[in-house]
Amino acid sequence: MNEAFTFIGVIGGSEVPPDIAAQAEEVGREIARRGGTVVCGGLGGVMAAACQGATDAGGLTIGILPGDSRAAANPCVRIPIVTGIGYARNVAVVRTSQAIIAVDGSYGTLTEIAYALQAGIPVVGLGTWRVSLDDRDDDAIHRANTPQEAVEKAFSLVKPS
Amino acid sequence: MNEAFTFIGVIGGSEVPPDIAAQAEEVGREIARRGGTVVCGGLGGVMAAACQGATDAGGLTIGILPGDSRAAANPCVRIPIVTGIGYARNVAVVRTSQAIIAVDGSYGTLTEIAYALQAGIPVVGLGTWRVSLDDRDDDAIHRANTPQEAVEKAFSLVKPS
Amino acid sequence: MNEAFTFIGVIGGSEVPPDIAAQAEEVGREIARRGGTVVCGGLGGVMAAACQGATDAGGLTIGILPGDSRAAANPCVRIPIVTGIGYARNVAVVRTSQAIIAVDGSYGTLTEIAYALQAGIPVVGLGTWRVSLDDRDDDAIHRANTPQEAVEKAFSLVKPS
Amino acid sequence: MNEAFTFIGVIGGSEVPPDIAAQAEEVGREIARRGGTVVCGGLGGVMAAACQGATDAGGLTIGILPGDSRAAANPCVRIPIVTGIGYARNVAVVRTSQAIIAVDGSYGTLTEIAYALQAGIPVVGLGTWRVSLDDRDDDAIHRANTPQEAVEKAFSLVKPS
Numbered sequence: 001m002n003e004a005f006t007f008i009g010v011i012g013g014s015e016v017p018p019d020i021a022a023q024a025e026e027v028g029r030e031i032a033r034r035g036g037t038v039v040c041g042g043l044g045g046v047m048a049a050a051c052q053g054a055t056d057a058g059g060l061t062i063g064i065l066p067g068d069s070r071a072a073a074n075p076c077v078r079i080p081i082v083t084g085i086g087y088a089r090n091v092a093v094v095r096t097s098q099a100i101i102a103v104d105g106s107y108g109t110l111t112e113i114a115y116a117l118q119a120g121i122p123v124v125g126l127g128t129w130r131v132s133l134d135d136r137d138d139d140a141i142h143r144a145n146t147p148q149e150a151v152e153k154a155f156s157l158v159k160p161s
Numbered sequence: 162m163n164e165a166f167t168f169i170g171v172i173g174g175s176e177v178p179p180d181i182a183a184q185a186e187e188v189g190r191e192i193a194r195r196g197g198t199v200v201c202g203g204l205g206g207v208m209a210a211a212c213q214g215a216t217d218a219g220g221l222t223i224g225i226l227p228g229d230s231r232a233a234a235n236p237c238v239r240i241p242i243v244t245g246i247g248y249a250r251n252v253a254v255v256r257t258s259q260a261i262i263a264v265d266g267s268y269g270t271l272t273e274i275a276y277a278l279q280a281g282i283p284v285v286g287l288g289t290w291r292v293s294l295d296d297r298d299d300d301a302i303h304r305a306n307t308p309q310e311a312v313e314k315a316f317s318l319v320k321p322s
Numbered sequence: 323m324n325e326a327f328t329f330i331g332v333i334g335g336s337e338v339p340p341d342i343a344a345q346a347e348e349v350g351r352e353i354a355r356r357g358g359t360v361v362c363g364g365l366g367g368v369m370a371a372a373c374q375g376a377t378d379a380g381g382l383t384i385g386i387l388p389g390d391s392r393a394a395a396n397p398c399v400r401i402p403i404v405t406g407i408g409y410a411r412n413v414a415v416v417r418t419s420q421a422i423i424a425v426d427g428s429y430g431t432l433t434e435i436a437y438a439l440q441a442g443i444p445v446v447g448l449g450t451w452r453v454s455l456d457d458r459d460d461d462a463i464h465r466a467n468t469p470q471e472a473v474e475k476a477f478s479l480v481k482p483s
Numbered sequence: 484m485n486e487a488f489t490f491i492g493v494i495g496g497s498e499v500p501p502d503i504a505a506q507a508e509e510v511g512r513e514i515a516r517r518g519g520t521v522v523c524g525g526l527g528g529v530m531a532a533a534c535q536g537a538t539d540a541g542g543l544t545i546g547i548l549p550g551d552s553r554a555a556a557n558p559c560v561r562i563p564i565v566t567g568i569g570y571a572r573n574v575a576v577v578r579t580s581q582a583i584i585a586v587d588g589s590y591g592t593l594t595e596i597a598y599a600l601q602a603g604i605p606v607v608g609l610g611t612w613r614v615s616l617d618d619r620d621d622d623a624i625h626r627a628n629t630p631q632e633a634v635e636k637a638f639s640l641v642k643p644s
Contacts (some may be wrong), residue, residue, distance in 0.1 A: 081564050087252055088275065096565045105349060133290055242414060243418045256403075256405065410574045432614060436591070
């Protein structure tokens with residue numbers, strides 16, 4: 001095994017406005033430019049945009065799907081993983097990634113952020129959820145202001161395995 | 162089928178300080194007093210305390226376990242569900258409940274809160290996570306100040322099925 | 323915890339002819355008569371018939387459902403566990419049971435038999451699958467000829483926990 | 484998306500004698516030679532041998548792991564999918580594959596065969612389980628006598644998507 005993959009998760013809502021999709025696409029493109037592989041939930045919105053960007057830049061994309069059929073994957077998923085386990089697949093999206101970039105976010109995204117923090121997998125947020133307990137902000141999510149900064153931070157946070 | 166169950170989820174960390182455990186125990190007791198059944202993740206901390214309270218008050222308790230064996234259940238779980246699917250079982254804890262009470266909380270609790278909000282299952286928070294997006298607080302979590310208030314709200318939010 | 327439950331899984335197809343349903347109903351009835359709790363996949367066919375029999379005899383029934391809603395449970399499921407993980411829930415049906423009775427059987431039933439044999443959970447077969455490897459019959463499935471015999475064998479095979 | 488993947492599952496025990504491993508390795512090699520991608524459970528035995536053969540022939544390998552860590556993958560898994568859902572991941576191994584080759588087999592293999600038959604995904608058997616119901620052999624498993632024949636059959640059975 002002489003070529004190493006770096007798996008970067010991109011998470012976010014399945015229906016998003018155009019400006020969010022544009023950010024996600026740029027995230028995907030930048031991941032591919034740096035030789036990374038996009039891991040996502042395989043559906044629309046942020047996931048589809050990230051896969052589009054990665055594919056345009058010649059990168060590989062993995063979509064970990066909730067349903068029973070590969071037909072639900074967005075057109076830029078190159079490797080569809082068909083789990084059949086519904087939203088429980090969010091755990092697999094997280095655990096398969098060596099770092100995660102959250103773009104904006106639905107409640108599903110929040111489950112993935114929390115699973116990642118629980119597992120000690122680095123999370124970079126681009127306009128995503130903030131969470132606080134006992135009125136203290138949890139600063140475990142690394143914040144970024146641009147897609148490039150988010151991807152740069154994500155790669156820097158990947159632990160050597 | 163003449164007797165109806167009301168399933169109230171109680172979620173929270175598996176290791177908690179005594180004051181949090183005392184709150185969870187009172188939540189469990191109050192659920193049982195009102196004729197409800199406690200649904201939880203079956204392990205320690207908030208889960209064990211809630212089961213203890215419910216059992217003391219003569220109530221039924223369901224523990225939806227992550228691992229492969231019923232032996233991991235806390236001693237007051239009457240009905241252990243052995244899923245073998247790890248933290249993906251958080252989805253099942255949520256979906257099995259008709260309303261959820263979050264007491265304090267770990268990251269695992271945050272996954273469950275987010276799964277519940279995604280599914281439209283009411284969440285009552287007792288000193289638990291606050292979440293915000295775009296600097297706007299998400300007020301989807303109903304706040305309570307005491308175990309009694311939390312349980313009262315949870316029952317009032319259960320939708321007739 | 324002074325009252326102990328004994329959890330007996332009943333597995334089989336979700337659409338079955340009347341004679342198979344009658345056997346499953348008798349299996350459920352006999353489990354309840356002996357004080358056991360029926361664990362099943364919560365849907366129709368063998369599952370519904372077993373729940374019907376158990377309920378008629380005053381027993382408790384647990385349905386571990388594949389989908390996202392308790393509404394899919396058959397009417398005699400008293401405790402619906404809503405997993406949302408699709409057919410992966412077959413593992414949970416098996417692991418939650420202390421012994422399993424397979425009545426007739428679909429391919430889903432075969433997954434459950436195999437999961438049970440893998441986990442060392444006793445399986446009693448009533449007209450169910452036979453499996454062989456290298457032309458040698460696997461005799462790990464205990465055979466019964468009547469519902470009463472099946473239930474008697476299942477209870478005798480439950481390991482003290 | 485101009486290059487298409489063909490996903491062929493290879494299933495079998497995680498500890499097997501050398502002659503079985505040699506068969507699995509040849510299956511993996513032949514899949515890669517034909518341009519297919521090996522999908523497996525990511526662990527040892529048949530899985531490791533198939534990945535070894537595929538990697539030797541320059542092919543891609545996907546390991547859908549049961550546990551929480553990519554460290555459990557055999558060394559020839561190029562794309563580790565970390566599910567964290569235990570043996571429930573067997574469903575994902577099956578659903579991700581367009582055809583499946585079962586080499587010899589443990590009980591876990593039998594769950595996968597049954598899941599595949601349930602889902603209508605073609606199964607080719609190389610010295611694997613035979614299953615029968617009502618004393619009639621189920622001939623849904625396509626039989627092969629050599630690794631080459633197994634792979635040839637598997638590719639011929641892949642449905643155009």
